Amino acid sequence: MNASSTIDWFPLWLSLRVASLATVFVLTAGTFLAYVLSHKTFRGKNLLDALITLPLVLPPTVLGYYLLVLAGRVSPLGRLYEAVFGQPLVFTWQAAVVAACLHSAPIYIKAARAVLEAVDYRYEWAAHSLGASEWRTFWRVTLPLALRGLSSLATLSFARSLGDFGVTIMVAGNIPGRTQTLSVAIFDAVESGNGRLARVLVLVISAVALALLWSANLVTRAPRGSAA
Numbered sequence: 001m002n003a004s005s006t007i008d009w010f011p012l013w014l015s016l017r018v019a020s021l022a023t024v025f026v027l028t029a030g031t032f033l034a035y036v037l038s039h040k041t042f043r044g045k046n047l048l049d050a051l052i053t054l055p056l057v058l059p060p061t062v063l064g065y066y067l068l069v070l071a072g073r074v075s076p077l078g079r080l081y082e083a084v085f086g087q088p089l090v091f092t093w094q095a096a097v098v099a100a101c102l103h104s105a106p107i108y109i110k111a112a113r114a115v116l117e118a119v120d121y122r123y124e125w126a127a128h129s130l131g132a133s134e135w136r137t138f139w140r141v142t143l144p145l146a147l148r149g150l151s152s153l154a155t156l157s158f159a160r161s162l163g164d165f166g167v168t169i170m171v172a173g174n175i176p177g178r179t180q181t182l183s184v185a186i187f188d189a190v191e192s193g194n195g196r197l198a199r200v201l202v203l204v205i206s207a208v209a210l211a212l213l214w215s216a217n218l219v220t221r222a223p224r225g226s227a228a
Helices: 010-039 045-057 060-071 076-085 093-117 121-129 134-162 166-171 182-191 195-220
Strands: none
Touching: 010 045, 010 093, 010 134, 010 182, 010 195, 045 093, 060 076, 060 093, 060 166, 093 134, 093 166, 121 134, 134 195, 166 182, 182 195
8 A cells, every 4th residue: 555645744744844943043043052151251151051951851841831831822922923923823833843942952052062162272262363353253263163063963953853742742732734743643643543654654753863863973974084
């Protein structure tokens, strides 16, 4: 039997779209936060680092509840979003993007901070001594030197965004054809006793995750003959 004739692939395409947008947001905001944590000294730095790490230790249901409170229709943020975009945020695919960001950002920021701290500061100092601004030094010196590691982390961030379940089902729900991502669809298939669909979707997401991990390994592999 042709699987494509009986299986709704919407959850796969939605998951890819959600993971792609989440990765863009995480790369933009996460790289900035990682740079601040790795290059700046300021009051409250440890608190900021703790807040970024917090989603890694809290249960997904707790994170989902926080998002419901912060982005619900009665919250200031929720009312602002609805006023700008004409619809509430919760129980939409956009809420799934927010959930995926929250799921993947902490690991990306923590690892990106380590990558940026590993950049030889002497190159940055040399750029500053030649009159380059901090912003120009970041774009022309720091970022190119850290690009290999950050590119690998971007791939891993995409993979992690692709597989979020707990926070997504809390804030985006399980609406077929609208907010049902791949991981939620697997849960729904298991709950409804559709073992065939669950197996197909599990194999699909496993294959995608394996391909992403393989790509990340290729990015981080040092060129042959390079110095150790």
